[in-house]
Amino acid sequence: MNKGNQTRASILAAATNLASKDGLAGLSIGSLAKDLGLSKSGLFGHFGSKDALLMAVTEAASERFVELVMRPAFKEPAGRPRLERLFENWLDWSESREFPGGCPIMAATLELDDQPGPLRDYLLSQQQRWLDTIAQAARISISVGHMDEAVDCEQVAFEFNAIGFGYHFSQRFLRDSSARQKARTAFRTLLQNCAPTSPKDGPPESPRGAEATEETNDE
Amino acid sequence: MNKGNQTRASILAAATNLASKDGLAGLSIGSLAKDLGLSKSGLFGHFGSKDALLMAVTEAASERFVELVMRPAFKEPAGRPRLERLFENWLDWSESREFPGGCPIMAATLELDDQPGPLRDYLLSQQQRWLDTIAQAARISISVGHMDEAVDCEQVAFEFNAIGFGYHFSQRFLRDSSARQKARTAFRTLLQNCAPTSPKDGPPESPRGAEATEETNDE
DNA sequence: TAAAATAACGAACGTTCGTGCTTTTTTGCA
DNA sequence: TGCAAAAAAGCACGAACGTTCGTTATTTTA
Numbered sequence A, B: 001m002n003k004g005n006q007t008r009a010s011i012l013a014a015a016t017n018l019a020s021k022d023g024l025a026g027l028s029i030g031s032l033a034k035d036l037g038l039s040k041s042g043l044f045g046h047f048g049s050k051d052a053l054l055m056a057v058t059e060a061a062s063e064r065f066v067e068l069v070m071r072p073a074f075k076e077p078a079g080r081p082r083l084e085r086l087f088e089n090w091l092d093w094s095e096s097r098e099f100p101g102g103c104p105i106m107a108a109t110l111e112l113d114d115q116p117g118p119l120r121d122y123l124l125s126q127q128q129r130w131l132d133t134i135a136q137a138a139r140i141s142i143s144v145g146h147m148d149e150a151v152d153c154e155q156v157a158f159e160f161n162a163i164g165f166g167y168h169f170s171q172r173f174l175r176d177s178s179a180r181q182k183a184r185t186a187f188r189t190l191l192q193n194c195a196p197t198s199p200k201d202g203p204p205e206s207p208r209g210a211e212a213t214e215e216t217n218d219e
Numbered sequence C: 001t002a003a004a005a006t007a008a009c010g011a012a013c014g015t016t017c018g019t020g021c022t023t024t025t026t027t028g029c030a
Numbered sequence D: 001t002g003c004a005a006a007a008a009a010g011c012a013c014g015a016a017c018g019t020t021c022g023t024t025a026t027t028t029t030a
Helices: A003-022 A029-036 A040-044 A050-073 A080-094 A104-111 A118-143 A153-173 A179-194 B003-022 B029-036 B040-044 B050-073 B080-094 B104-111 B118-143 B153-173 B179-194
Strands: none
Touching: A003 A029, A003 A050, A003 A104, A029 A040, A050 A080, A050 A104, A050 A118, A080 A118, A080 A153, A080 A179, A104 A118, A104 B104, A104 B153, A118 A153, A118 B153, A153 A179, A153 B104, A153 B118, A153 B153, A153 B179, A179 B153, A179 B179, B003 B029, B003 B050, B003 B104, B029 B040, B050 B080, B050 B104, B050 B118, B080 B118, B080 B153, B080 B179, B104 B118, B118 B153, B153 B179
């Protein structure tokens, strides 16, 4: 590996750390350079602009997410085990030592929800990919008989994701030490509600997500 | 009302707007003054420091939250209706025209999870109050027979909150037009899972939250 | 209506921001 | 070992940041 790419990588690592703690907006080239013992201009030369640096940080984190969270889950057998693995990997990722300030993608997502531009576009595509992966895993779960056919897979993805957000909030902001257990409990309930009508444990119940058109009073 | 308090109020309103879109970190006195047609120093004099301004914005939003979300829910009968009202009010609040960039409290929460100080302390106390309110409403629901006695109310608060976060994400970042419906569905499922063992509709099921000590492999 | 208090102003402070230049140092290859 | 290329540093810029100052204009109180 070149010297250039090498320091570029170390810059990205330090930048990820900083962005994790202070957000993308809180990431300044000056402080980043000081942390690394580099000059501002020397660091700057590696990326050409602040926006390019932010994009590079985001891309790096995103690729790492695929590597650590998504990819290993596909070694699990299709269906419920894969979904469970996706969930556990995500929690692990969220409290990884790699991100002392929490998942930078989630932080960036909430930071950029009203700031259009290529960075938001990229994040959006990645988030949709993530939700698609969950929904697709749910669809496979149905086809292998781990879930009821009436289950709404988009709804499952929504709730899967919601539990993750709730966990992140409880863990990082509230510092609730039982956050992970609560997230696990919520996730188990979610899967349980999706179980086929004749599972080996638990009584039958009405599967969720079948009520596409329902009575909604307002809106 | 004094002239001073009057402009102070208008400053707070404009600042809330700005913070809603760009986050607390993105709120600058210069741009705020320009928006209002004031001088920087004139605006500055009302608060004495940037931190004080941020705190004032947060307090104002928090008080408004109590007024618009929490308070009206207590006009509903105790139990399930109150919980439902809390939830709907929260969703309404989240997409209120008052906050073009989404709930500033939620944004601040995710922004400050690693920045200790009085502002974080205040937000933490408010968030805990919010979660306590939900848990307490669940406890009352049990006592009036709307929920099973085995229900873990802290767990309910966690999931209630998680659905709200998931909604905020889907609505504001993904721009998913069915976000609200998904959130409603998730919430209805949550309540359904908490129903007493002999409800008038739906088959019996194992109530949640009773598994305090369980097998957890790692961690 | 006169006096006291407050609100708002404009200019300037020192600092940090991102970003260009130019120069020096380091690296990798013939 | 010498030399071109790449990397890093140095310096400077214009703008924006939060903040302080002294002064003027406007309210409020007496």
